[in-house]
Amino acid sequence: MVQRPYGTWKSAITPRMMAGNNRLNDVQWSSDGKTLVWSERRDGKTRLVARTEGEPTRDLTDTSLKIGGGVGYGGGDFTLHGDKVYFCANNQLYAMPLGAGPAKVLTPQFGSVASPAVSADGRWVLYVHTYQNDDVLAIVDSEGKQWPQKLAQGDDFVMQPVWHPHGKYVAYIAWNAPNMPWNGTELRLLTLRDDEQSIPYVTSQKTIAGDENTAIFQPTFSPAGRFMAYISDETGYSQLYLYDPVEGTHTQLTDGDYEYGTPAWTQGLRTYAWSADGSAIYYIRNDKGFCTLWQVSISQKSNQHISDLGAYTYQQQIDVAANGKLAFIASSSQIPPRIATYDAQGGTKTVHFSMPERLPKKDLAETQLLEWPTRDGQIAYGMYAMPTSSKYSSEGKPPLIVLVHGGPTSQRYANYDADVQFFATRGYAVLQVNHRGSTGFGKAYMDMHKTNWGVYDVQDSIDAVNYLAEEGLIDKERVAIMGGSAGGFTVLQSLVDAPGFYKVGICSYGVANQFSLAMETHKFEASYNDWLLGPLPEASQLYRDRSPIYHADKIQDTMLVFQGVEDPVVPKNQSDSIVAVLERNGIPHEYHVYEGEGHGFRKPENIIDYYETIERFLLTHLIYA
Template structure:
């Protein structure tokens, strides 16, 4: 399926057109912009030589926007240049600077210029952040001074500008400031007046996903109640936030990438929200004083209004992602087709899984039983178990269709996708439970999940393996070093040396470890203790390392050092490097090879153990 699947993201609507991004492994992982006019078929809007993307914060997102008159602004992934696509298809360069990267675009009300976040690499050292305004002739710096900015959103009518900012050592889910400033315009150029902090000045809190409800009211998800909940600010008054009715879950997403949307305002004033309950995402509509779940809408981002119907990208566990419209979910574009003989009946469904962990804590996971209509386990056989540790570590296991889940369940494996303490979707207290405990609490929750699954007859205790990418790779390695429940493990571009990570990683995460581990270098001894590289001698289970040679988030040297140390001890360790891949795999051949290589690795381990 690797060469036949595309990924769909960042759905937008303007007038009679839908827009979305498609990432295509068969085109070397290029991301292009696709549009569909009502009543017509989808079409690519950009030449095949152009890839949409941005390297701001390395993880990108928010690399395009569409104006009310259907002009498109986007960032070119390779060059970082910002371009404007006119309605006739002409591409025009906006006044962006070289050695800078841009993201999180929002057109002004006239559609002639855009507000965005700029990351300036011209001076060396850490790049400097600012909110700027671009048109064909000028680049105007509007806001600067903080370490990070996100979500510059002009109010309807261009009367105000709202944005989010934060500073080292905080991450955006630790503490941000939500700020608004009046806008004035001279010679078609915006200027910001005296700004006012709406949230985050008097107390530490996190604001995410701001969206204007009107020219004077702003909606945002704010976590002062203990979890991200939607609230309303009136920017022309002094009153504090007015929280909307309790969604009985968490709205908002951790700001790893730009362009996320958990709240949407409909023309009639009703509000849509994405709500996470028990690890599962739901779309809900606020009607009166109650949130009503929309069961027919399975998506991970808030739907958009397209004419008199809603449109969204589906995120069902048993169907390909697709751009759909309306109550009947009419498919406009589908990420792939199932192979012949495969249907939704062959797909595993997630079961929310809460279980006891260390210290009296309750941890969470999604459990998938193996599913294959053509082959079954023996009558008394328990399935082998793949435990997955998500990245971040401030992230969440998603219930949407995933090849990395279905690949295993269709081959007779059960999957336990762990939302260890530190994951989002369960409130601030759960999220902060990993502070100072990375490499300990997450590992304990993965191990406890195995014990719970085995105790309930859901897995074969002799055939449990663990895999994880990025931060999840560290969890994999520490789990193998501190427990004996896993027969093998796979680290995909995972962290092995925390000291090197603290010294080498990019600006966005350069102080992330201050919360997860402690200040560096003051607590260097603790960094050594939590680094898998320190505990090589304790790892006896076979290990597979998969890494890209262009990874700037977790450099390849991290995997090489761990692999070579294991080899020197005579341990079973394999390392495979993928050329042209960075942090996360995009290319068709890489996707094909990495899955088949990992499966063969586990099969060899199980065969050697005569299981």
């Protein structure tokens, strides 16, 4: 082993490699179960990719089509039916054969679309449509010959539309501001009439489950249409339920202090899927960030762990083929995301790698669940990774990078996190904080963020650093805090509330002014602060207290700030205002602004610059300072 100071280890994970990491968004089977289609962001652009049995992997779309749902944060990119893929691109719906043939436009170019769902007979396509901040459930014929129609309207937001196999019913999720989809939603059931001469229309509507204080997620009919499954957090954890429309009963299929759903930040999310014959449901169980795959028998109501998935500790976007084979996106802290399949006879197989995977596991950090006591006697959680290398070692205790997730209603998992590996392989300890207010630990834990944004996220991060220092695991004098968006706000608020505690702060498109955020952010989060801080004008003082810009004169620690020019969520003026104060007060800082970037960075050249800058900044101000 070569002796080198922590933070100076040479890592095979270069900034260029970080820019080359592909993102897997979704994976689904074709109707016959012979073809897998997935959505993959490569070189900053999203494509649809297909793999058919006995054939090589191929791109279905090229970069002339901007693939992706355009509602809120996106998602709900595509669906499959028959021998076609129906997808969202350039704010329109398209249909395209899985074999040869061009893509056909189904909807006119106005507004944005997401979450296409095709009726069992293949005649109609449901989708979510937004135009001038008006979100509706819409329908169009699958040939695009007729003008689309609104099927359901009147709610602020809709998501996850699904057809009943017989075509007479449609289910979807709806909610209204100031709620977010993890606070309270309703599961709606529409009865349709189809006279075969025009587009189907609604004859009746009823709410099946949910209310302002209960969040419902992912309704899905059984293959024969006898039941409908859904996720509800009524018990305090998101559990899987079965609705019997004949008896009018709701049966809870899962239990325990585990999460079976996920916060619906985007359209098209799935955490379970029906078996092909409808006798069982396969589902993902989230236990404090570690995920496992299970199945429940519908007749016996018995749950069984599928234990032969190998080393995967995270699964998402599960789908089941007509032949019973499962597909999902899988990873672990040491395994980058892959498209994987599973069946009881053949076990788990890898279909596609998101990156080359050249590094052996011994050179990748393994994250561990960390629990620590908070200052008020409660427990907070996170994922901890130690410096990892088979070539280098160091004396003393390592510096620490504290990573704060965005949202802030979100969670860090035991999945592959490229940032964690970038830092750990250079000789940094890394803590991913799941502060109080995060998801994944029950509704009561999540609800602690209500009117407390900027309190528990700040406190729990500081308490974690103190705990790790007391355990002798890190050098408390060399700690950096880093986050983007809501995590960037926590960085700024931490430097305001505890100047001198962190050596440096790295903030990407962080919230500096809560007043302007409430007035300028996109529709999806326009009322989010009503829950996180309180409604205006009643909560004006709290908005001022939790707006770092009004207290930025307290910041004394060196900062690195990143911002995209075209960010619709946290506009550039938020970062500009903080940087102006840093300049006025002579606080050492760097400010990097990327043209053509929004809420997050996609262009390879900007991602390379981002990580090169961070590496240089940490060496200068944390390691060598």
